[in-house]
Amino acid sequence: MEQVEVRPMQLSDLDAIMEIEHLSFSIPWSRASFEQELSENRCARYLVVAAGGKPVGYAGMWLVLDEGHITNVAIHPDFRGRGLGETLMRALIQLAADTSLTWMTLEVRRSNAIAQSLYRKLGFIDVGYRKRYYADNKEDALIMALENLPEGNPDNDPFLIRED
Template sequence: MLIRQMVWPDIDTVVALEHKLFSTPWEKDAFEYELGKNVFSSILVLEEDGEILGYIGMWLLGDQTQITTLGVKKEYQRNGYAKMLMDKCVEVTKHLGYRNINLEVRISNQKAINLYKKYGFKIVTIRKNYYQDNHEDAYLMIKKMEV
């Protein structure tokens, strides 16, 4: 099992996975922007034997990490892969000395909410009509880092 930086040849695989997992997936041009132009962006992929099983997108913003996307192939979910990616995110955040990690999550996505709560994330507010596809609200969740 390897967690590494996403590279250009990974884009099509990650976009295909994103489209299988989410009702409002990131498009290819969004991943291209994150990889090529967004200096705050870091996308990590988790792979085994050359197969990408999951990924996590982060914005490293100088004092905080924002998780932008997190996905694991459906057939590999519930095997601890999201946990491995979250562990890496926490490790990166600690290494940079940032004070917190934040993210938005659909209020209906109980599986993800439960994962984030295990990591010490707390719901701090609701973002009304956050998702474009169905105007579902999102929770803003924040994990304060120990300094």
């Protein structure tokens, strides 16, 4: 497999992100939603995993007090099963720690056993359900949380604006 890197999402990534979004979700986010997240939402952090320089996956979270709420995670279908989701999630967890967050939450479809398995492998635990959460088929969402984040280092936060 070609060289893989994880980096902050940029507006120039959105063509690739929208392709992944439409291939991954029955109710995809709009391009305008991603543009707003990247340009206007100061509490949003999005990462991409790129192979050969092209984004093949992404994950995002909102910073809410001391919590990182994961908004979405997706890997292009052609790149699934290669460990890129785990690579991306580990980077997002480390970013949360570097941002001085103390815990993370997410919702995942009850039917998405593959994603749940990954999240559990990373230390997430089941904490509840949201009944009929998903608009397309009224499926329940499993709420998962991670409380033991790794040691953080704010100097590693790629989103931090530094004054020289």
